[in-house]
Amino acid sequence: MAASFLDRSRTVAAPGYSRWLVPPAALAIHLSIGQVYAFSVFKNPLLALHGADGSQWNLKEIGYIFSIAIAFLGLSAALFGKWLETAGPRKAMFVAACCFGLGFEVAAAGASTHQLWLIYLGYGVIGGIGLGLGYISPVSTLIKWFPDRPGLATGMAIMGFGGGAMIGSPLGTHLMAFFKGGGHAAIPGTWVTMGILYFVFMMFGVFTVRVPADDWKPAGWTPPVRHSAMISSHNVEVNTAMRTPQFYFLWLVLALNVTAGIGILEQASPMIQDLFHGQVSAVAAAGFVGVLSLFNMGGRFIWASCSDFIGRKPTYMIFFIVGAILYFLLPYTGTQHLDSVALFVLIAGLLISMYGGGFATIPAYLRDMYGPYNVSAIHGRLLTAWSVAGIVGPLIVNGILDHYIAMHMPREQAYPLILHIMAGLLVVGFFANLLVRPVAERFWMKKPPVGAMPAAH
Amino acid sequence: MTTETKHSSPSKTPASLIAAAWIIVSIPLAWGVYNTALGAAKLFTHLQTHAPAQIKPS
Numbered sequence: 001m002a003a004s005f006l007d008r009s010r011t012v013a014a015p016g017y018s019r020w021l022v023p024p025a026a027l028a029i030h031l032s033i034g035q036v037y038a039f040s041v042f043k044n045p046l047l048a049l050h051g052a053d054g055s056q057w058n059l060k061e062i063g064y065i066f067s068i069a070i071a072f073l074g075l076s077a078a079l080f081g082k083w084l085e086t087a088g089p090r091k092a093m094f095v096a097a098c099c100f101g102l103g104f105e106v107a108a109a110g111a112s113t114h115q116l117w118l119i120y121l122g123y124g125v126i127g128g129i130g131l132g133l134g135y136i137s138p139v140s141t142l143i144k145w146f147p148d149r150p151g152l153a154t155g156m157a158i159m160g161f162g163g164g165a166m167i168g169s170p171l172g173t174h175l176m177a178f179f180k181g182g183g184h185a186a187i188p189g190t191w192v193t194m195g196i197l198y199f200v201f202m203m204f205g206v207f208t209v210r211v212p213a214d215d216w217k218p219a220g221w222t223p224p225v226r227h228s229a230m231i232s233s234h235n236v237e238v239n240t241a242m243r244t245p246q247f248y249f250l251w252l253v254l255a256l257n258v259t260a261g262i263g264i265l266e267q268a269s270p271m272i273q274d275l276f277h278g279q280v281s282a283v284a285a286a287g288f289v290g291v292l293s294l295f296n297m298g299g300r301f302i303w304a305s306c307s308d309f310i311g312r313k314p315t316y317m318i319f320f321i322v323g324a325i326l327y328f329l330l331p332y333t334g335t336q337h338l339d340s341v342a343l344f345v346l347i348a349g350l351l352i353s354m355y356g357g358g359f360a361t362i363p364a365y366l367r368d369m370y371g372p373y374n375v376s377a378i379h380g381r382l383l384t385a386w387s388v389a390g391i392v393g394p395l396i397v398n399g400i401l402d403h404y405i406a407m408h409m410p411r412e413q414a415y416p417l418i419l420h421i422m423a424g425l426l427v428v429g430f431f432a433n434l435l436v437r438p439v440a441e442r443f444w445m446k447k448p449p450v451g452a453m454p455a456a457h
Numbered sequence: 458m459t460t461e462t463k464h465s466s467p468s469k470t471p472a473s474l475i476a477a478a479w480i481i482v483s484i485p486l487a488w489g490v491y492n493t494a495l496g497a498a499k500l501f502t503h504l505q506t507h508a509p510a511q512i513k514p515s
Contacts, residue, residue, distance in 0.1 A: 024478040031486060160482075166489030204481060279504060287500030290493045297490075341504060364515035 006206075008088025013210035019145040019218070021208055026138030026157035028205035029093055032198040033100060033134040034164015036073075036127075039066045041172045045187050051114035061116060065107075065123050072128025074387035077136050081380025082238055084133065085373075089141040089209050096134035097202035103127025104195025112188040123191075132380070134202070135161065139363045140376035144212050147372070148221050150364040151312070155304025158360040162297035171197075184338075230313055230436075234444035235371030241378045244443050246369050252314055254362050255385035255392075256429035260323060260356025262393030264423040266349055267401070268292055274412040276341055277333035288345060295349035296356040303357025304364065312365035313436060319354040320430035326351050327423035331416040333359045359386075369439055396421060 004010065077095075084092040098116045103126040110118025138157050146153035172190060179189035180416075241247050264271070269285040280288070307315040326347050331337075333344040362382065367375045397418055404414040 014468075016469040017477050020475050021470060021478050024482045025484070027482040031482060160486070163486045163489055166493045167485050168489075170489065170492040201485075208478060280500075281503050284500045284503035287497050287503065291499035291500055294490070294497060345500065427471050 001031055006088075006091040006094050008086070008091070008211060011088050011090045011209065012213055013212050013216070017093055017210055019212070022138070022142060022145050023153065024154045025093075025205040026142055027160040028136060028208070029096065029134045030157050031164045031167060031231040032202050033131045034161040035168030035171075035194070036066070036069055036131055037161075037165035038168030038172060039069070039123075041169050041176075042190075044066045044186065045176060046111070049111065049114060049187065055114070057116055059391050065119055068120055068124030069131060070130040070390055071121075071387060072125055073135065076129040076132030077380035078132075079380075080129075080133055081136055081377030082374070083239075084137055084380075085377050087138065088211060089137050091205055092133050092137035093202065093206045093209060096130045096137055097199050097206060099126050099130030100134060100202065101130075101195045101199030103113040103130055103189045104198070108188040108191035108195065110144060111191060112185060117411075132383075135383070136376045136380045138205075138209065139171070140374075140377050141209060141211055143363065143367045143372045143375055146218075147223070148218055149305075149308050150367050151304040151307040151361060154363040155301045155360040158304070158363070159297055159300040159356075161359075162293070162300050162356055166293060166297070168194075204281075210398065215341060228311070229438050230311060231368045232371050232439060232444075234439075234441075235373035236439055236443050237370075237445055238374040238377035238380075238381065240443050240445075241370050241374065241439075242381065244439055246436055246439055247378070247382070249436045250362070250365060250369070251385045252357060252432035253365075253429055253436070254382060255389045256425045256432065257316070257319055257323075257355065257358035258386055258389035259393040259396070260327065260422040260425050260429075261352060261358070262389060263327075263397055263418060264351055265292065265296075265355070266394045266397050267418075268348070270411075271415060272341075272344065275331070275344065275415060276339075277335060277412065279335070279341060280293030285451035288348075291345060291349060292352045295353045299353025299356035300360035303354065304360035307361045312361060312368050313433060315357070315361055316365070316433045317430065319358055320426045320433060323351060323354050323431070324423045327419050327426065330419050334412065334415070336412075369436070371445075373445065397411065 043059070043062055044056060047059065048056075050056055069165075080092075103122045105123025106126060107119045108122075110116065110120075110122055139154055142153035142157055143150045171194065175190040175193055176186040180186040236244070268289050270281070272280050272288050273282065273285050302317075303315060330344065330347050330351070333340050333347065362381050363375060366378050366382065370378055399413050400418050400421075401411060404411055
């Protein structure tokens, strides 16, 4: 029986295939699924929708759509990572595209019939599964194609996730204006169109991606004979990796780095307006959010690429040491102290670049620790740290702000405490990173697995 | 010098195909970055400098 076009065996690259076709394939997936971070453009139009009985949804109900999508991103990445390793990237990308596209269509049906549960099911559950599968699907393939530059390769893909929000936001806005101008309901038409567009764009990744042959290596590249202790020359299976202390230290490293970053991202617009009262308007604050998006995307590529040269552990040391210092200093840039908007923007931008860099560098860190064999599956399970940070970060920020408001204290007085807590979290992250040591020999896979590249470099 | 025939040598991916693949993903990304940069510019164009206090003649 002929193997399916989607099977791993059908995606092995023929000799002469250029590895530089794989990053565009990965980018096609990540640029699409990154749309989830632009979901806020739909909030007000959803609030304005009326049911047949005149009922309307509230902000909290609409907020759950994004939360469900992110929760299912983490769940599906953790659950399906191992399946992805055997099924191959093409099949995983195809399923991701189907789920992400179908999610929009089901959600569109929910919007046109004013049934919120259909939007939760479509955009949240089905689309969320597409997000998780899509996020991890190109990671191990890229690492196998770029054993000489794993940070650069995964940095390119995960940069796409940051860039996806930049595309999704104006695309959603323009489409809604188009449908509204044509006298149609804005949201259903926009979601139907986006579902089709993203499916087609993701198909480009599905058709382009290839896995390298087992004996393939970059031309002229030989794994260095002298090994770094922090780069394993062995592979570790995903379930075994979960039994190593390194997994939990790295989980903490990611969780704390993300929690601290969310401390700024969550409150970026009101924070700059509060700290520079009377100087920064709401329009300028929206511009500040755009500046942070650019730093977030750029940081993903730049920091992950740098980690190929300075090492993964030192890269996170920079995030934690420099990050802690900058978080500590950030509140002193406000009108009460230095009164420098430029310095505030520069520091916040650097901090967000390190937040993005943390996401983009972690796959290469995992590859260094556990080898390339199960790196997507291990990465998928580590992404639960993202889900936890997504809850804890806003809880800290909003909890402290609510307390200050309840005590009738000015909001700007809450920021030093919030930002110094974030600095403290990064100090804890520094120690977690410090404790990451090479994986003990007893956890290594005994037989060289089929499909695994030589891990050492 | 090698004397491999065309049949035995692997066919290399044409550079034009690689360029086309990168263009396909770069165009939407560039459009997104452009739109974001336009929005980001508002931070610098909408900053309000401290207005000097008006001194009323006594």
